[in-house]
Amino acid sequence: MDRRIPVDDRTGHRIVPETIRRSESRYGNRPTMKDVAARAGVGLKTVSRVVNGEPGVTPETERRVQEAIEALGFRRNDSARVLRKGRTASIGLVLEDLADPFYGPLSRAVEEVARAHGALLINGSSAEDPDREQELALALCARRVDGLVVIPAGDDHRYLEPEIKAGVATVFVDRPAGKIDADVVLSDNFGGARDGVAHLIAHGHRRIGFIGDMPRIHTAAERLRGYRAAMEDADIPVRDSWTSLGVTDPARVRPAAEAMLSGPEPVTAIFAGNNRVTVTVIRVLAEQNRRVAFVGFDDLELADLLQPGVTVVAQDAAAIGRTAAERLFGQLDGNLVTPERIELPTRLITRGSGELPPAD
Amino acid sequence: MDRRIPVDDRTGHRIVPETIRRSESRYGNRPTMKDVAARAGVGLKTVSRVVNGEPGVTPETERRVQEAIEALGFRRNDSARVLRKGRTASIGLVLEDLADPFYGPLSRAVEEVARAHGALLINGSSAEDPDREQELALALCARRVDGLVVIPAGDDHRYLEPEIKAGVATVFVDRPAGKIDADVVLSDNFGGARDGVAHLIAHGHRRIGFIGDMPRIHTAAERLRGYRAAMEDADIPVRDSWTSLGVTDPARVRPAAEAMLSGPEPVTAIFAGNNRVTVTVIRVLAEQNRRVAFVGFDDLELADLLQPGVTVVAQDAAAIGRTAAERLFGQLDGNLVTPERIELPTRLITRGSGELPPAD
DNA sequence: CTGAAAGCGCTTACAG
DNA sequence: CTGAAAGCGCTTACAG
Numbered sequence: 001m002d003r004r005i006p007v008d009d010r011t012g013h014r015i016v017p018e019t020i021r022r023s024e025s026r027y028g029n030r031p032t033m034k035d036v037a038a039r040a041g042v043g044l045k046t047v048s049r050v051v052n053g054e055p056g057v058t059p060e061t062e063r064r065v066q067e068a069i070e071a072l073g074f075r076r077n078d079s080a081r082v083l084r085k086g087r088t089a090s091i092g093l094v095l096e097d098l099a100d101p102f103y104g105p106l107s108r109a110v111e112e113v114a115r116a117h118g119a120l121l122i123n124g125s126s127a128e129d130p131d132r133e134q135e136l137a138l139a140l141c142a143r144r145v146d147g148l149v150v151i152p153a154g155d156d157h158r159y160l161e162p163e164i165k166a167g168v169a170t171v172f173v174d175r176p177a178g179k180i181d182a183d184v185v186l187s188d189n190f191g192g193a194r195d196g197v198a199h200l201i202a203h204g205h206r207r208i209g210f211i212g213d214m215p216r217i218h219t220a221a222e223r224l225r226g227y228r229a230a231m232e233d234a235d236i237p238v239r240d241s242w243t244s245l246g247v248t249d250p251a252r253v254r255p256a257a258e259a260m261l262s263g264p265e266p267v268t269a270i271f272a273g274n275n276r277v278t279v280t281v282i283r284v285l286a287e288q289n290r291r292v293a294f295v296g297f298d299d300l301e302l303a304d305l306l307q308p309g310v311t312v313v314a315q316d317a318a319a320i321g322r323t324a325a326e327r328l329f330g331q332l333d334g335n336l337v338t339p340e341r342i343e344l345p346t347r348l349i350t351r352g353s354g355e356l357p358p359a360d
Numbered sequence: 361m362d363r364r365i366p367v368d369d370r371t372g373h374r375i376v377p378e379t380i381r382r383s384e385s386r387y388g389n390r391p392t393m394k395d396v397a398a399r400a401g402v403g404l405k406t407v408s409r410v411v412n413g414e415p416g417v418t419p420e421t422e423r424r425v426q427e428a429i430e431a432l433g434f435r436r437n438d439s440a441r442v443l444r445k446g447r448t449a450s451i452g453l454v455l456e457d458l459a460d461p462f463y464g465p466l467s468r469a470v471e472e473v474a475r476a477h478g479a480l481l482i483n484g485s486s487a488e489d490p491d492r493e494q495e496l497a498l499a500l501c502a503r504r505v506d507g508l509v510v511i512p513a514g515d516d517h518r519y520l521e522p523e524i525k526a527g528v529a530t531v532f533v534d535r536p537a538g539k540i541d542a543d544v545v546l547s548d549n550f551g552g553a554r555d556g557v558a559h560l561i562a563h564g565h566r567r568i569g570f571i572g573d574m575p576r577i578h579t580a581a582e583r584l585r586g587y588r589a590a591m592e593d594a595d596i597p598v599r600d601s602w603t604s605l606g607v608t609d610p611a612r613v614r615p616a617a618e619a620m621l622s623g624p625e626p627v628t629a630i631f632a633g634n635n636r637v638t639v640t641v642i643r644v645l646a647e648q649n650r651r652v653a654f655v656g657f658d659d660l661e662l663a664d665l666l667q668p669g670v671t672v673v674a675q676d677a678a679a680i681g682r683t684a685a686e687r688l689f690g691q692l693d694g695n696l697v698t699p700e701r702i703e704l705p706t707r708l709i710t711r712g713s714g715e716l717p718p719a720d
Numbered sequence: 721c722t723g724a725a726a727g728c729g730c731t732t733a734c735a736g
Numbered sequence: 737c738t739g740a741a742a743g744c745g746c747t748t749a750c751a752g
Binding site for chain 1: 389390435436437440448457458461464467468471481482484485500503504522523527639642646661662663665667
């Protein structure tokens with residue numbers, strides 16, 4: 001490679017110095033309304049009127065103020081404004097991991113609703129750690145966000161009670177709040193999993209494996225319950241070796257899948273509890289020399305292009321985010337006083353992998 | 361399906377009323393330090409000392425203050441604190457679309473660095489609209505974020521000059537700032553595309569198509585330049601019909617790909633300028649009855665499981681985000697006064713599609 | 721060890 | 737149409 005540009009030895013990054021950034025000192029020298037007022041030769045309140053587009057200012061006065069604003073490079077300090085006004089026009093979103101493809105569209109949907117209401121969105125990842133969730137949520141409350149959308153990592157949210165009492169709108173997503181009453185928006189996890197497993201049963205399978213997330217996570221428990229319900233509906237007793245719950249790390253999921261697929265009576269189909277599990281299970285299945293049927297919870301990009309296409313139980317992440325955010329602003333508008341549980345339907349998308357017959 | 365739960369007619373959501381949310385009025389009744397001071401029978405400053413863990417308070421006094429804090433459910437208002445202190449301990453990230461799988465990991469990486477510096481992250485999507493980028497960036501400045509990471513949609517960023525002068529740390533990502541000097545962190549788009557196309561040439565291809573994003577987008581232009589350079593290095597004249605730039609919508613990309621693949625001398629290989637284009641091109645290629653080689657810019661989950669596996673030029677989105685954020689806090693610490701351009705290397709990952717020989 | 725006063729940059733309520 | 741005063745909830749600088 002041609003490398004005429006200097007390279008940082010440690011990182012391997014190319015570094016191209018450019019011109020000097022700025023001459024002024026860094027902080028504390030922003031012009032304020034007071035400065036603008038002095039320069040324009042008017043009172044503070046007149047500047048405030050111009051900045052906020054309030055009526056009652058002569059065109060001539062307005063012009064003088066505008067000139068001063070331009071000349072000084074004034075921009076209103078919304079932090080100060082907010083302190084006086086009460087509402088901050090910002091909401092917080094505490095999720096598990098912004099890098100997870102499920103949360104991107106969800107977060108974007110929340111952002112769009114916030115934007116429509118003139119609010120900004122502060123994002124934070126809990127990394128599935130209850131302490132970190134609490135720390136984040138309370139930090140957001142300290143910043144006085146108007147509302148909070150929380151995808152819970154923990155199962156005790158009493159720490160939010162004083163905040164909710166004090167008026168912080170709160171909506172939980174994906175899993176209900178623990179030990180407090182609060183709005184929650186989630187998918188029909190139980191029904192979705194039950195339908196997905198019933199689909200496998202309808203295609204002739206009886207030995208069906210379930211690999212899911214840690215059982216303390218609400219969605220994981222609900223989906224397992226759906227699996228069990230479908231099996232029971234078909235009078236199929238579930239063997240212990242067919243279910244495996246735990247972290248969704250490939251290092252755990254891979255051996256779990258391999259174990260189910262070996263032995264004298266291997267499973268002929270696998271149901272995956274979420275998209276992280278799906279990715280690893282599909283890798284394992286690709287290495288098998290017989291066809292194993294598969295259905296996964298959550299859709300994946302490119303799922304239709306694999307061979308066979310991946311049959312999934314899809315959630316609508318954007319709809320979940322949108323619904324939660326609208327609920328949040330509904331609370332802020334004061335017309336939603338009773339916490340509700342809003343369950344969104346899932347959708348079974350058949351693409352081939354879930355329609356394979358049992359291998360034996 | 362069993363539906364014993366009432367369902368909203370319009371949305372189809374299940375609705376489960378729960379208990380009453382709260383009795384108090386919504387706003388303006390949060391306890392302040394003044395309230396705590398009154399209740400504890402101490403001065404305001406003493407409460408401030410306890411809340412901030414400053415020394416010089418008797419254990420007995422501290423206990424009284426803590427009791428008052430508990431009883432009142434006091435939480436310090438960080439908005440007020442920030443007004444007085446200068447820094448807000450928050451940074452803004454303006455990106456194209458949080459729902460795009462490239463930005464999730466990038467955003468998460470920025471968040472982690474911010475967290476390590478005790479700062480919160482405010483996210484906003486420009487939707488690739490320059491006006492919206494500006495609106496968002498300035499709104500963040502009005503909130504007095506300490507710094508701004510911007511993935512530019514527009515090509516003129518002079519609107520940020522007063523903010524940068526006033527001390528807002530600023531780092532651009534993925535594309536350089538327009539008409540101002542500022543830090544920028546990006547991938548080696550030119551080199552990556554050149555390497556990817558050279559890889560196809562090395563496997564015997566001469567008629568190679570390039571489908572990219574709108575030419576006004578820096579990365580798109582750079583990658584096209586890389587394509588042209590590789591072709592020129594191999595003495596292959598590029599025909600107009602082999603390149604196609606525009607929006608990455610399937611409605612445009614699909615016919616563009618189909619056109620290149622038809623006619624008397626169709627291309628035998630396609631290079632895709634980004635992950636959005638890749639997804640559509642792969643769909644088109646799957647419908648062809650001859651094998652067409654393919655290399656795409658940006659990696660995709662499951663790319664290794666397609667048949668053939670998808671060869672890509674991968675960027676490290678997390679490394680880009682991390683580098684940009686560290687640069688930002690470097691500026692805030694005052695030890696980075698000269699804007700730099702930091703280019704991160706890309707990585708060619710061969711998986712099969714890029715190693716197919718020409719079909720004819 | 722403790723606290724009264726002033727101020728961060730705005731808006732509110734009011735008076736001219 | 738215009739502006740001086742008070743206050744949002746904290747911290748800073750200072751005095752006791």
